[in-house]
Amino acid sequence: MQRTRGRAPTGGRAGALSQELIVGAAVSLLDELGERGLTFRLLAKALNTGPGALYWHVSNKDELVALAADQVLGQAFAAHPSLEEEAVSALRVLAVAVFDALDRHPWAASHVSAPPTLANALRLLDRIGTLVARTGLPAERHFAVSTAISYYITGVSAQIIAPRITHDATVSRDDFLAQTAQRWEELDPADYPFLTRTTQHLRDHADRDQFIAGLDMLLDGLSTTAHPRTPA
């Protein structure tokens, strides 16, 4: 829980530790082995130190994984100027970039949390807010709309991507969907009228398209919503 500050002349040693170095190595191990496979002993060995050394730069495993997830989130900003486009389509591009980044590192999906406190999560909400402001919505709605979009992006991405972790090793995503579809078919249509007639859609659907379809619903609602309501 300490950053390397200033430009301390730590001497010749090539492997001088730093939080960035540790988090980077953690991302690699997480990609290879998943959250359970990441171990302080293993990480320490990869960095040529003892496990205790890591605790100087990172306060515990939760923080380490959160920082690793935030680094992954940062990949979503890699390519985009995001200044040219019309605001709503820029929001769509940004959202999909986040989905794709998390899709490449499924362990990270469930660790991007709101409200943001880490660098790239802050950056994401700020960019969403700036784009929302550009839509011309009244200022008092900017916060609610921006956080709704932000929650959708990270929350729904996590819903779609995180389950893959559990099943990845054993079965492919398609097999998992096919299995689930079959289980739906075996349900009693009297209890589950919708699911039993919808199995084919489950088999055919693509996660990314699903994410985009919901996103479009939300963004369409953006321009429509006028007054809040209360549930009956």
Place this chain on the structure above:
Amino acid sequence: MQRTRGRAPTGGRAGALSQELIVGAAVSLLDELGERGLTFRLLAKALNTGPGALYWHVSNKDELVALAADQVLGQAFAAHPSLEEEAVSALRVLAVAVFDALDRHPWAASHVSAPPTLANALRLLDRIGTLVARTGLPAERHFAVSTAISYYITGVSAQIIAPRITHDATVSRDDFLAQTAQRWEELDPADYPFLTRTTQHLRDHADRDQFIAGLDMLLDGLSTTAHPRTPA
């Protein structure tokens, strides 16, 4: 990983184990101690057995927690006939019931996963689908719209509720928001133009209203969306 089947005359012993019994006890311990506090040894002691006995009824801790979360999700169906009302407002009532159930058991929020395989998660999606069908949308959109709503409900609830676990013991939610707001104030307005002018909203916002505001956006988009688009 075995249910008590039939009406086996297990004899007089009062504490005869079953999956239901184990999951119920797990929910209590999870409420008290959180996910990390739940231990097979502790759970076994609460049920007057050894840890090994539990593995006859539940295959591992992941399954146990998933079943516990699904039981919590079931609380959302406690009160509602949901037949009278107009479809969209019935959807809103159902969504808020899910949020409230998860809000009472924060550890559960991140364990409701999609696509549903457990009893109450299946029931939830089925009910959403049935209500969506009643809106008069064309049938080919029912699946995409229903899953979007379902993903929003569980995904955004998890985003809002799950962070509370980490900070709960040490600080209250209001304190956490205030702290976060203060950190936003200290950011450079040149880098974070939106966040630095939005801190007051963060301080004042209520999680549940936030959830409902985004839900309304989505439900408004429901009636609007006509044709899917592709990101630029």
Place this chain on the structure above:
DNA sequence: ACCTGAACACCGTTCAAGT
């Protein structure tokens, strides 16, 4: 200031043995 590595206090899970 930063690193070392042994030691502490746990875990989830398995499995031979019982009834």
Place this chain on the structure above:
DNA sequence: ACCTGAACACCGTTCAAGT
């Protein structure tokens, strides 16, 4: 069929000691 509880193979984290 179901339960027991000791044992295995780990963990995250701490901390005296070093440089």
